[in-house]
Each structure stands twice: as structure tokens, then as C-alpha cells.
Amino acid sequence: MTDGQNRAQIKSGQTVSIFLKKDQRTGALTQGVVKTILTKSPFHPHGIKVRLKNGLVGRVKVIHG
Incomplete structure (x- = not known):
């Protein structure tokens, strides 16, 4: 698991955990x-x-696998 600060680590179709604005x-x-x-x-x-x-x-806060 990695943090979500770098755009290159995030791809369409990946499972991630995000902060919604309200949360x-x-x-x-x-x-x-x-x-x-x-x-x-x-x-x-x-x-x-x-x-x-x-x-x-x-x-994105966490990238799963």
C-alpha cells in the first residue's frame, strides 16, 4: 500500500481509498x-x-495492491 500523492502511481481500474470532501x-x-x-x-x-x-x-490516501 502506498500514499496517493504521486499521479504516476495511480491507474484507472485500481482499488484505492479516498477522502471525500465531506469526510x-x-x-x-x-x-x-x-x-x-x-x-x-x-x-x-x-x-x-x-x-x-x-x-x-x-x-487518494491509500493505493491498494
Whole structure:
């Protein structure tokens, strides 16, 4: 498992855990499969923003396998 700050480590179809905007204060993570990578820069200190296949959008905190 790795953090989600580097865009090169994230690929469409990967399982990840993300912070939803509404969960940033609580720290709750949501797991899903990456559909689209939304962040254009190669690095983001708070995590790369992605859209999951179920439509949720958030910043990647953990990349699974």
C-alpha cells in the first residue's frame, strides 16, 4: 500500500481509498475503483483527486495492491 500523492502511481481500474470532501474532518475513508484521474499535476501534497466508478470524487490516501 502506498500514499496517493504521486499521479504516476495511480491507474484507472485500481482499488484505492479516498477522502471525500465531506469526510475530511472525520478522516473516514471510502474505498472504490478509479474511473478517472482528475488532478493534472504529477504531485499533490493532499493526494491526487480521482473519480471512482460509483461516481464519488475525492483525494487518494491509500493505493491498494
